[in-house]
Amino acid sequence: MDSITQGFIRAFELIFHLNAELFGIILLSLKVSGLALVIATLAGLPLGAMLGLKRFPGRNLAISAVNTLMGLPPVVVGLFVYLILSRKGPLGFLGLLYSPTAMIIAQSILAIPIVTALCHSAIVNVDPLIRQASRTLGATQRQETLAIIHEARYGIISAIVAAFGRVMAEVGSILIVGGNIAGYTRVMTTTIALETDKGNFELALALGIILLLLSFIVNAVLHAIQRKGMVATQ
Template sequence: MEFLIEAFKKALFLIINLDREFLEIISLSLKVSISALIIASIFGIPLGAFLGMKKFPGRNVVIVFLNTGMGLPPVVVGLFLYMLFSRSGPLGFLYLLYTPTAMIIAQFVLAFPIVTALSQASITKVDPIIKLTAKTLGATPFQVALTIIKEARYGILAGVIAGLGRVMAEVGAILIVGGNIAGYTRVMTTTIALETDKGNFELALALGIILLTISFLINTTLYFIQKKGVPANIT
């Protein structure tokens, strides 16, 4: 018990003193996750909107794949990307392995299905009368689509935040493709795993507190968004 209290005290000391290494790790974590999320949103929201509004052959297959993608095991994503980016892999010539870029790509792969599938679900749930109303008020097809996306905004935002929650907390994929190199690819979750292994609990605990705080903030935001607007199927 005493060792736990001691570790907790040292963790708080690290947080209060804004230790440089500690801040660098948090900063890289946020940079990687937010970059991955922005890219996932740029591609995922329009694709989700398209899937939510258009009926075409094979649409259901795409939706099933996306829903499956929501539960992709991060280590499996890491493994596939490792094989792609390793020197003998098909994309080895890009020299991306053990770089923050590879970590962003890994987290993009994890966030993209979540953002897309939840955007699609929110857009599908928009009352068809909204589409007709926009049309009868003189909206062009593009304006109608924008109106539907706007109506689904709370659900879409909830999907984006759920995606952030997923990537901030994952460790498997970025550990494999990032390599957990100090000062270069070391992020919160990989540091926690490593420092716990080494028995260096104070840094792990300090990062754990920050990670929990971020997770709490994400979930609080998600709760208020869901309360305010269109529901999204977040489980």
């Protein structure tokens, strides 16, 4: 019990004394997950909009596939990216394995289905009368699509925030493709795993507290957005 208390005390000391190693790890985590999220949004939003608005052969199959991919096991993604980027893999010549770029790729793969599926869901739930309204008011096809996306904006923001929560908490794939190299690819979750293994609970606990805090902020933002969306649709 004492060691846990001591761990917490030491963890708060690390946080309040702005420990350089700690903040380096946090910044890298935010950078990797942030960039992965930008990529996931740029790919997932148009894909979700296409699945929600267009009718094409195989659409239902594509929707089922995206929903299934939402539950992709991170270690499987890690293994897949590892095989692609390893020296003997098809993209091995790029030398990206054990780099932050490899981690961004892995996290993007995990986040794209989440953004796509939740954006699709937000878009299909827009009242069909909105499409008719914009059409009767003289909207072009593009303006009509933008009107629907605008109507689904709260759901779309929720999708992005949810994906951010998922990638920030992810450990399996980035451990495999990043290698957990100190000062280079070591992020919050991989550090927690490593330091716990070593019995060095102070840093692990400090990062755990920050990760929990970030998770709380993400959820609070998500909740606020959903509440705003609900008020607006009442």
